[in-house]
Amino acid sequence: MPDIRLFDGRDLRRVLGTFVTGVTVVTTTDDEGRFHGVTANSFSSVSLDPPLVLWSQAVKTHSHPVFFKAERFAVNILAEDQIELSKRFARSSQEKFAGIDVDIGSGGVPLLRGCSARLQCQVVSRVPGGDHTIYVGEVHAIDRAEQMPLLRWFSATADICWLIPTIWSTLDNRRIASKLNSPLCGSARGRSSVSSANSTRRWRSPSGALTVQRSPIGSRRQLL
């Protein structure tokens, strides 16, 4: 490796941006019970057993002191029709949750509706990572809907960050599903298996337990 860095922050962003990610809104609550949330694409899985995930937050952001103190956070993995939510939670504002219906998770942490999936986590470590803090959380509850996820990609040629619906949405999902034999691909666009807030849902927890629960995730129609 050369001693002198031959790239600047802009170059690094462009290179990192070629790694396509999903988009999440990480949420928590403060001591007074106020909701906080930030758009984050630094989310990543860490371990299945125990179930661990991480995300990182810029130290200079307004909500950093709140997240740093919080014992819990939730990762809301945005669906392809939630671009507006990703923009809303990327801006500093006291009003991020205004007019949004949320479910309340354990510890009072708000959970966004209409997401592709949600994970509720207990913080197990806060690791300094340069100008960011890395939060590692143990996952204690999960749920998901068959909404296709929103994707983020940085185009170096256009020098612009794209938020795009998943590419599957432009294809015939049923045709792909029959090839992949995947239940997740099996629903046609707009025909989610979550048709109402009262739907019954089954999933396996990371520990392997099969859970059947009335779905807390709202349908696309409820969000809009």
Ligand SMILES: Cc1cc2nc3c(=O)[nH]c(=O)nc-3n(C[C@H](O)[C@H](O)[C@H](O)COP(=O)(O)O)c2cc1C
């Ligand atoms: C697509 C996208 C991904 C982002 N990912 C992160 C991230 O992983 N970590 C982070 O600290 N900020 C990230 N941001 C910026 C934060 O969303 C933004 O700084 C934050 O919402 C500011 O809110 P606050 O002032 O209430 O803290 C991202 C923004 C966008 C648009």
